[in-house]
Amino acid sequence: MAIVEVSGLNKEFRRNRRYQGAFGAVRTLFSREYTVHHAVQDVNFSIEEGEAVGYVGPNGAGKSTTIKMLTGILVPTSGEILVDGRVPHQHRQENAKVLGAVFGQRSQLWWDLPVSDSFELHQHVYGISDDNYRRTLGFCREVLQLDSFLQAPVRQLSLGQRMRAEMAMALLHEPKLLFLDEPTIGLDVLAKDRIREFLRTINRERNVTIILTTHDLKDIEEICPRLIMINQGQVMFDNTVAHLKSTVGDEREIKIEFVSDPGSIELMGGNLVRDEGARKTIRFAQDHGSVMTFLSDVDSRYPIKDVSIEEVSIEDVIRKLYIQTGQNAPDESELDIWSRHRAVTR
Amino acid sequence: MNMSLFLHYARLRMKERMEYRAAFILGVFAQIVGYGATYFVLWLTLQKFETIGGWNWPEIALLYSLNVLTYAIGAAYTYTPMTELEQLVQKGTFDPVLIRPNNPFMTLTAQMFNVGYLAHILLSGGILVWSLSRLDADWTFGKAAFLMISVLSGACMHAALLTLIGSASLVIVRAEVLFRFNYSLQEFISYPVSIFGPAIQILLTTIVPLAFINFLPLALILNKDTGIIPREIAWLTPIVGPVLMWLAYRTFQVCTNRYQGAGG
Amino acid sequence: MTAYITYFRKSFKKNSAYRTTVWLQIVASLIQVGIQVAVWTALIGIGSVDGIDLDQMITYVILNAAMYAFILTSLYKDVDERLRSGDIAIDILRPARYPLLIMADSLGRAAYRMLFMVVPIVTVSSFLFGFSVPASFSAGTGFVIAIVLSILISYSIGYLIALLSFWFLTTFHFSWAIGALTTLFSGSFLPLWFFPEPWATVAKMLPFQFLGFVPAAAWMGQLTGSELAMTFVVGVLWSAVLLMSTQVLWNRATRQLVVQGG
CATH class of the missing domain: 3.40.50.300 (P-loop containing nucleotide triphosphate hydrolases)
Structure with missing residues (x-):
């Protein structure tokens, strides 16, 4: 049974315009002006x-x-x-x-x-x-x-x-x-x-x-x-x-150290991420064929000295999905406001 | 929220303050001295002038004590949450209150219960008892019960005022000045309301019904002149507090609902 | 010198930012004046007590409301804040002397309050209740001297509270205690001339009388001649003692700050 069911969920925030000035508080109260911010739009999911x-x-x-x-x-x-x-x-x-x-x-x-x-x-x-x-x-x-x-x-x-x-x-x-x-x-x-x-x-x-x-x-x-x-x-x-x-990110990151700097090379299906002369980092999508075939292909033309293969981390994958907005550090921690004010009386 | 849970919260607050016992005791002492000074000035004044508006020193002491005592009881559970409410909501600290299986207003006031008002209660309670012993008011069971209920009702009025202002802080800018304004208004009931002009007397029984906190119930018990206010109105004292508190509570709900986005 | 003037002007401006709430504070002060006028009407009524009549008491009440601008005690709130946050370390490093900066800052606030609060409060209350000008030219001069002493004394008291928080980590207790002494001995509600003995003698030896009683009594010509001169001697002595205490505590606090590395 689903414990959480969400369908067509929307949340708008209306920010009333706040007025300054002597009677700003009163005007704010009766103000009809506001801006709308769509925080959540048509969200659907269900969780079992x-x-x-x-x-x-x-x-x-x-x-x-x-x-x-x-x-x-x-x-x-x-x-x-x-x-x-x-x-x-x-x-x-x-x-x-x-x-x-x-x-x-x-x-x-x-x-x-x-x-x-x-x-x-x-x-x-x-x-x-x-x-x-x-x-x-x-x-x-x-x-x-x-x-x-x-x-x-x-x-x-x-x-x-x-x-x-x-x-x-x-x-x-x-x-x-x-x-x-x-x-x-x-x-x-x-x-x-x-x-x-x-x-x-x-x-x-x-x-x-x-x-x-x-x-x-x-x-x-x-x-x-x-x-x-x-x-x-x-x-x-x-x-x-x-x-x-x-689906999104079945990629491998391949670091190749060549025997000597091959200059600009042809990469069949790979993407050059970083070029440090004899050392190059290449991103290679799985659906372009097997990594081994790719490597032996490269090796046959430009001799390889050493190689390391890494799975692309989930973070990279997700970063790819939300490039639009930068990730910032979360706000400062807010510890126990309840106790902080305990000493004040009037 | 039942009484035993409320007391559990209060006990924890007390225990917490006892972690800094010396500071707490010093604080209690400092506040007793602070309020004591006001009593002392009143005493000096009455040494010289004997009565204010027909009220002698023990009567004025009783009048002032009833205000401080009811304020202390009301403020103990509303001062801290209400002066902080705007901050709590902005910083999201109010959210955990909303996911407790109890009424949010009750949870908030219990959680932020301020045991620092002990000083006020000790001093004003002590002087209240002393001044009662100095008066010959033909004590009957009815009068005693009426005074008792007036204390509770007055505490509700003070709590209601703080709650109203705290709730307003969620809606309007710079509401903290209203808290200070509230303290200016309190000054009216340090003295017998009958010494003020008719307009003020009416204001203090209707729009800002502070006269019900101490002046009216005491005028009834001590059989004092109530100015242009009909003395019988004092019988409303027991219901003015609860009614104001209920209004304040509804306002609190409306203002916090606004934060939650209910109804727009 | 320019640093202090800049501070003064900045503080004046900073206070102007709170314009929105000023009118409410003016109303609150007027209520205060109104309440005290009603109380004195009930106490004195027609005629006079010890040679003081109601009109004189009304002037006394209004003058005490005006003292709001000249009592700088609340400066401890600003200093306390900076001491605890550690921002004080930056203040010490400034080329100007910090205690004087605080003074300039407080005076900026005082000037603001004078112009935008005291002037309207005095104008409106004198219109409502009546107000007397200084009793004589020498009374006016006495008032000015008394105000200077009020500023010095309230400044050093406020600053002492702030400095003590450096060791006690809070100003809560001291501010309450000082508040109590001010309530009692400043005479801002009950003038010292109505104090029964021995309280009148005690009050006249303390610095708190300058936070209410002395300027008003000088203005009204109730303190004159040798009595006024003696009061000023007491005021000057207290100013010297309090200012020196702040200097001693400030030196200790800065030494400790330097040792702790801020």
Whole structure:
């Protein structure tokens, strides 16, 4: 059964013109002037229970707008969404119980308190029975290895530890569906691996449906068999990662070191990417014949000293698909605004 | 959101503040001194002049304490979320609140509950009790109950004002000046409303019904002159707070719905 | 010198950017004046108390509202911000002296408030409630001297709060405490001449009287002759002590900054 169904989804943002001047505030209130921005346009997809889907696109493509609509935070301008059979924004509180969310850059933990305090509050907020709480927490502690820092204040945790704690918290109420917004951002390689491993485990063993947005495409390669790519509000691609590679980017990058500089050479079907005299890098599409034939062909005319063949990475493939917009680094992290303002009273 | 969950949030906030115990205690002390100074000036004034508009020192102390106490209770759960609301929405920190299985307004106010108002409550509560002991107001059960309900209703009024301004900040630019404006208006009810001109008296019972926070319920209990306002209006005190709070809550919903894009 | 003048002008301009909210603040100040006028009407009514009548109290109230421009205490908010963000390191490296830059910045704000807030507030309130000009030429001179002392004292108090935050990491407690002392001893609500003993004597020895009482009393000719001269001596002494304290703390703070490498 599909846990997420999206059809004909649109979201427009209207930005009212804001006025300056003495009565600007009042004029803004009654203003009818606005600009329209189409954040999401006619998006359709459906996700089955137990799937793991990567949702990617450059900044401003409409990723987080879609996620916000799926969680019921934003109301669609038009189109339909059903999450677990309900319309998210109309049943936000019921839906909250079946979904979990991790926002990589926005902590939901209490900054100055031990991790366990945030967990206990979560139990209370979601009304989790003691038995279920103990069981799920036990599982998370084991798989995420939380024990060493469960009693430490969040401010003392490394980013990797904090992320593990965020994941555990999002899972405590045993959601069917887990949203992850940039879960590995800023982590070192080891921490990333641990998080990915965990996500694979809960997806395969506990059948938790995962929807993940990321800029690190390795997350997708390792966790998500399926990839939905969005750009300028529209779905550009929706299929398996393997399919993406075979259709768009089944290319090999071949680095050849010639015995001597052959000068400009004829490349049957290959593309010269970099020319450093005796060393040349060539991109070769698979459907132009086998790499070996290509190489022996070249070798027969210009003797080759050494050769290395690399598969084109998924990142290159995707970059090719969304050349239009540049990828920027995500915004600065916004840590625990709740606590930051705690001291101020008037 | 039930009471025990709200208390759970409050307990965590307290625990969190206790992580910086010295700063917290110093802060409580500083604020007691700060508000204490205002009391002291009132006391000095009444040392010299004996009454303001027919209210003597214990009565003025009671009037002022009722305002500070109700403000502290209301502000404890609305000041921080409402002064920050615009920022929260802009930075996306409001989003997690919307995906909790509870009412967003309740979640927000519980989550940002500010235990720093302890200072206000200790000081104004203490002086309130002291001033009550100095008055001979023929205490009956009815009067005591009415005062109690007035405290709750007044807390609702203060919370409602902060909520209204916080919600407005999502719609209009530079709403923070309205917060400051609100504090200027509060000044009116540091004194018996009957000392002001008729227009102000009417304003404070209708458009900005601050008189219901302390002046009217106390005028009723202490049997004081209410100026041109009919004394009977004071009986409305218990419902003015909840009604204002409900209006403020609806405004909050309309303004946050606007962010969510409901209905356009 | 040009650096300070530039700072002054920049600050004036920066404050002009908040024009939109100025009218609301003017209204708020007028409300404040109106409330205090009502309170004094209730307290004094017809006749006079200790030789002070209602008209004089109204002038006192309006003058105290006008002090809004000359009390620079709130400058700690700007400095505090830069101390914590570390931007202060850039300020130290400037060829101009930082404490004087802060002064120039505050004066720019004061000038802005004077022109666009105090002038309208005083004009409107004198129209509504009445207002008396200085009692005499010497009273006017006394007022000007008192204002200079107000500026120096409030500047150094605000700056001290900011500097303390360098060690305590917050200005919250000090600003509340100073706020309390100002409320109590500035006389901005209750003039010192109505203070019962021993509080009147205490208040007259403290610097806070310059943040409200002294300029207004000088203007009204209520402080004259040797009494005014004595008050000015107290003011000059406090200015010297406070300014020297800021200098000592500033030197320590910069040394620490240099040692820490910013």
